[in-house]
Amino acid sequence: MVPHLITALTGPINELEQRVLESMPAIERWFRLEWMEHTPPFYSSVDLRNAGFKLAPVDTNLFPGGFNNLTPEMLPLAVQAAMAAIEKICPEAKNLLLVPENDTGNSFYRSNLATLVRIFTQAGLNVRLGSMDPAVVGPTELAMADGSSLTLEPLLRTRGRLGLKGFDPCTVLLNNDLSAGVPRSIEHLHEQYLLPPLHAGWPTRRKSQHFKAYEEVAKKFSKLLGMDHWLINPVFTPLQSADFSAGAGLEALQTQVDTILNKTRRKYKEYGIQEKPFVVIKPDAGTYGMGVLTVRDAKDLAELGQRKLLGPVGEGAAEHQIIVQEGVVTHERVHDAVAEPVVYMMDRYVVGGFYRVHADRGVDENLNAPGASFVPLAFSQSSQLPRLGEKPGVSAPNRFYMYGVIARLAMLAASYELEVTDPEAEIYA
């Protein structure tokens, strides 16, 4: 199923699409060379915004949920990519312990877990679920919508290893972004592979670090393609924590918002874009989609309180550092509702994706919110491989290939980011 694309069919994005397609072998080779130097995250998902004149990643998730939104057609690609990932990291692995978010009864998330279990079982691992939730004291059945069930078991920590009763895994896969903090039970697991590493969790991650790495990646990539990196890179600036509701804190924030708005305005002028610029303000740490605020004028900030500004930052994220980022409008719609593409990756491979669609949100708003629905991106359908020679902007497969490229740039940025924040990295002085 290919959703009808209502992206503006003229303008810079079509030039980008054409350049991306023409440069396919060079781009793939560039990624190959990057992956020789850098390790891809075990899995990831990237939210993109396509403004018609600009295409940029806005969120890079290193503990992706939502695998249930991938179509059955995409699963063999995910299984193959999982095989490749396991083979590289721990070919001798037998047992995989999957550590999910605490269960809240959300049937979509349960379905995500069932999909992950299926993918890794078929990639050749015995998979069981171990919960961090202290309420899980014995095997707990989670009912699924289709009548099947999943079994959560309490984690069992012994000296150097994490497991379940009667289950000693060589690999522990987190599907929990650690927003609630790092439980002691998963620290110092030096005898097992812990994927992703703890410093990929929100207690360590900072969006500013990610977008700094993304800027570096976007500049390199844009040089390869001979284009302005702004076309794929939203301007941003981080702000140290302060009371942003008044006084010096508010002033500093207003100054940064003005700076980003001005930079954006200049770029809009350069490209003849008629849109009104805006910025988004996000907590620097914390689960994506939480506390994202859209601002069109620095003056509006005075009317917002500190609470509104910082929003419900993810549980446990105590710091109040924020980032101010150029907003990227989404001009994609599916069935009249505002939509943004989300791309799923396993190891270095794009395995699928979907449109996140939100009927009640505007083109400049965050769509990762209750009420969103999902329409598969037909990445993995055979007939959906890119076709050279098609007119730019009219071929869904070509559009999806471009999305896969930009999403992989964000994944590569996450890889750079994790190198910088790795507490065990060797220091070359």
Add this chain to the structure above:
Amino acid sequence: MVPHLITALTGPINELEQRVLESMPAIERWFRLEWMEHTPPFYSSVDLRNAGFKLAPVDTNLFPGGFNNLTPEMLPLAVQAAMAAIEKICPEAKNLLLVPENDTGNSFYRSNLATLVRIFTQAGLNVRLGSMDPAVVGPTELAMADGSSLTLEPLLRTRGRLGLKGFDPCTVLLNNDLSAGVPRSIEHLHEQYLLPPLHAGWPTRRKSQHFKAYEEVAKKFSKLLGMDHWLINPVFTPLQSADFSAGAGLEALQTQVDTILNKTRRKYKEYGIQEKPFVVIKPDAGTYGMGVLTVRDAKDLAELGQRKLLGPVGEGAAEHQIIVQEGVVTHERVHDAVAEPVVYMMDRYVVGGFYRVHADRGVDENLNAPGASFVPLAFSQSSQLPRLGEKPGVSAPNRFYMYGVIARLAMLAASYELEVTDPEAEIYA
């Protein structure tokens, strides 16, 4: 599209299917460990025969044609596997030179080439076609059925490198099994990656070597699953070249045919199989599908001449060594015609497959002959991943998973085989 399976739904094959499914994680791990020690062929295809009571590979092709028979749904898997293969062998590769069979106007083979070009282009390589055919003296357009065309160019050999005019590849991919011999232009290419290596071509390959390696693999695998390796391993014996039409040569052949028939008869008795055993006689070297003879009684051999016995062995294969192999009847039918599954692999991954269907052939005959048609195996359709818990014999995805496992055993055997025949292998005395 899932063709209706008319395999006998009872008997040992269903036990095998069940055991294979139950052991999926153990099997995948076993393959992972094998691939740590052995290098998979770059690409391969394996013909299987499913007798209902026995499932065995009969041909392992290391220069597979027929990629055009894969469905569009399978191509993303092939692209991803090609990416993984390139990444491991030559990540820095930019240009790929594809060296095909000499063109005979066969539109299916041209379509196979177009598919290979597409796969490797999308995996990130600049692909061009260089022909060994001395008749190709300049760029030659090959018209395709869909109105597009392919360009063949003459090979250009310089000191240590093979290329085309204005095209210096780091990797040369052979899609030519070298039945006509190894041209000097592709010897001693020490500065480039030549895939597969020359000793994978028919001037070096011997079926006896392959099936010897397969026996070793099948025994290991059967031990893992706790089953009789005969269920996946056809008995065979090689015979030195001789005049098989009379005298001592004929006698030796009759003795071997009797031996194989007797061994098979004993196994049939053990499993209560009512079929009449038969053997196939094949040239030990030479393209598969050529000169394969079905024999039910050693006495029949006296009536055949040497010419009939050796058949049209592949061009250039001068030796007359043969192998006598237990015949495996195929009890699969697609639309009433006799069918056998063919599985395609790229690197260590199953990327697709199809049924070779021949309306005019019997269940004990070679189907790789003019008049064959092809029906896709729905390996790669998402909904076609194996389902645990299904009754054996009724689930096409489970059947296909088992086919993928047996085909990978044959691929692994080819890997063992290429290690033994590698002229540059280090000798550990």
